[in-house]
Amino acid sequence: MLDYNVRRGKMNRGLSVIDVFKSLKEGNELSNDEVFLACALGWCIEWLQAYFLVHDDIMDQSHTRRGRPCWFRLPKVGMIAINDGVILRNQIFRILKKHFKGKPYYTDLLDLFNEVEFQTASGQMIDLITTLEGEKDLSKYSLSTYRRIVEYKAAYYSFYLPVASAMLMAGENLVNHTDMKNVLVEMAIYHQVKDDFLDCFGDPEVTGKIGTDIEDFKCSWLVVKALERADDSQKKLLYENYGKADRACIAKVKELYKTLDIQGAFAEFERENYEKITKQVEAHRCKAVQAIWRRYTGGSRGGDLI
Template sequence: MTYSIHARVAASLAVIDDYLASLRATAPFYHDILGHAYRGLEQSALGGKHLRARLVHISAGDVSGDRLHAATVFGACVDMMHGAFLIHDDIIDRDDTRRSVPTVHAAVRDEYGDGHTGNSVAITTGDLGLTATIGILLDSAVDDSLVRAALAILNAAVERTIIGEILDIAHSIDDDRTLDHVRLSNHLKTSDYSFSAPLKLGALAAGRDSGLMGAIGRELGRAYQAADDIAGAVGRSSDTGKTALGDVIHGRATLMTLRMGSYAADDPRVVADIVADVVEEGCGHLAEARTLIGEARLSPDIEDGMASIVSTIEKTLIAHV
């Protein structure tokens, strides 16, 4: 590989940083709560592992000039969108920490002594992040035809993610939810925006057919969510950066908790068997992803990058076995 994915991701993050700086600079009035919003966006979008921006650049491959600029902007868009979704997700999941620091709603709640104020600021901060996603794209020098195509991919991803989150909430209060119900909401809320959309945007930037990437992203996303469900049920705060056993404590419907029922959390042997089942399910999706990657006839650098993503997810999946 003659280019650095790390350097390209850093360039995408610089686009986000510049855009958020412009938001601060053009604010019509400053208030401490607005400061919380800006800091929340920065922490959510600029922190973390930047998997989604990385996927854009892996999928784009060895590009330069306008194509590289498009990939850089698209990488910024997906990480900004991810940051916005995290802020909303933390409210839904009642998580007070993210990456071992207070979430937006928790920080505001604790400072002002009111949960409603905290939730209100976090909701509007996440909304601001979603508009920033579009703003980054519209303010760029990317060709208008690519902007329109990218907007279609991003908008579809946002719609599916929101529907998936709504179904996820429904499954948490529905007595007759099933594993297939959870699999559907997992797919909608994770696979598209975290995997399929970034891979499609990378192909779009490179001038390739982006359709081939959708199915690959679907399988990667399902495996990734399986790993996340395991971590949410048995992971440690030091590893996840979130509340330990959060999915169990809050009664969330996941691939783990639906198998655990109301009794298994206290039986290590039963939990180990359930983890093994979810790992097997996730590894099945990774096997399908490997097949699809091989059938896509990608260039060696893109194929190697995709293989590294598969390997990373696989390590996360088996971490608790």
Template sequence: MLAGFFEHGANNISLAGDSTSNGTMNGTHSKKPLLSDPQLFEAQFDELLTEMTERDFTDPVLADALRRMREVLVYNAPGGKRNRGLSVIGSLRELLPASKLTQDTVQRALVVGWCIELLQAFFLMSDDIMDSSVTRRGQPCWYKKDGIGMDAINDAFLMEGLIYRLLRRHCRDQSYYVHLLELFTETSFQTELGQTLDLITAPPGQIDFNRFTMERYKAIVKYKTAFYSFYLPVAAAMYMAGITSDEEHNNAKYILLEMGEFFQIQDDYLDCFGDPAVTGKIGTDIQDNKCSWLVVTALEIMTAEQRAELETCYARHDEACIEKVKALYNTLQMPTLYHKYETESYQRLQKLIARHAQNLPHPIFLNFADKIYKRDK
């Protein structure tokens, strides 16, 4: 798993006061506790929350807006697996020697990680509205909360705006600042293009399985998920480590986009076959007419009679129809096909790492893979 997911020695650092773990107080030596990357990450959020909602604005007229922003942040930013955000500091630990991992460097990596988590929250809050989703991370979607509704659109904008405020405040004097700005803006645009392709491929109430091709599906996945979930955190760490060459970034991209494709296929599988008590989300891909890996793969192998049944039942907000689609997936042995694909994907990934990561630490990619393969949520 990525450095930062475990609490072993390499991931421990004290950010309280000095960068060393030993201090002197009243003539006696005291040892400051070492914190794991997840603990540092959580503590950084509390600090950023205070910074963003209390210290940054002094105009009392904004008090109500700041209270709302704090509520939006607390509800939507934490609570996920935080893999994206933690991958920044985890990757940086692989790219830099320990001597260069100063307290300031680590703190900036934590801030950049939270910027990615804010981007994730912005996308999810918006996506939940577009998909009419019900739950997210084991609780009602933000727009579903009493008194929120479509005001959640502006709340999502707030999340996005905070990203660039934080980057400017914490990284403006760093040589990689412009690289990070370009990376975040380009990745956001790529993700929004992927979301556009997803939406127009399966508009509500219009079933056109001719659009549900594997080529189109992979394009949606690449742009909607893989860039921001996999390439963004590693690329950010690479820029922070001084790696700016297009060749090395393209090498990382080859590997990370493959991982991102599998991750979304896995997400599609869990949407249908996962346990909502574990995943924290009630799957809606079938009734939402989604161009998912399950339906695209099923269309490639089913009979004409089965296709007719699928056309009758897919994209229907009816429990009986949903169950018929799931039964059809089981008849076509989709779980078996998925697990076969998972094994093959992992093997392809190993080959890509050997071929393209000759000048990059392999653990960046291998640990990432270990975190996502075989996951159940």
């Protein structure tokens, strides 16, 4: 179960801990103990990611994850996956206790992981209550709603948690760095928009998953942008077809996206926001923020969350 759910993906969240910690040491070589502890913190975040994904796939009734069937889809797993998710989550605090108890920042680490888990669960709740069967209403979907979902569901655990964990390990007081959250949230939104685009237009052979945002009635950036651009007749088409698993309905939504040039809108969003965030990162002059931006972009607009 651990091999199937934890040791897959690009490990960007976990590796970001090491990147950020190295940046905070300002070129000084890390000791073996420091490398080990940074790796342990990185794995804690990867364990958290695995726990979230196992439960998220069940709630979304997804089929594939990272190029393979979702864990709960395996014949001998099924709903046992719910308990597996709990076991994954509990390993985090066992790892923290084993390797960090006695460290001056141990309590702060526990508070950080607990708070980020709460924030992420809150984001998942906001996401789910906008997609409930029988209460589907596209009029609820707006850019502000979308940003709130991404901020709580993705930004804190994918971007803030790796940075904050490394900063605590380096002896930093997080109270003195509250302003960096705004930049990290913008990074998360930038990458989530890219993820939404790939959900619709990406190749499953490359992305590793079959997109289901349309049939799941997700508050995706694409549908929010489509609602902004659509006339009354096009909105009617969206209302009639969005959130239905029927292939013909999905095809109509995708065709409307093309008619509304959502692909062009995405290209413009990607270009403008990459430049904007890069400038924010440079202006912020925080080595930790710079390190995670390099990790996710690789110095270009080619990075992603997968």
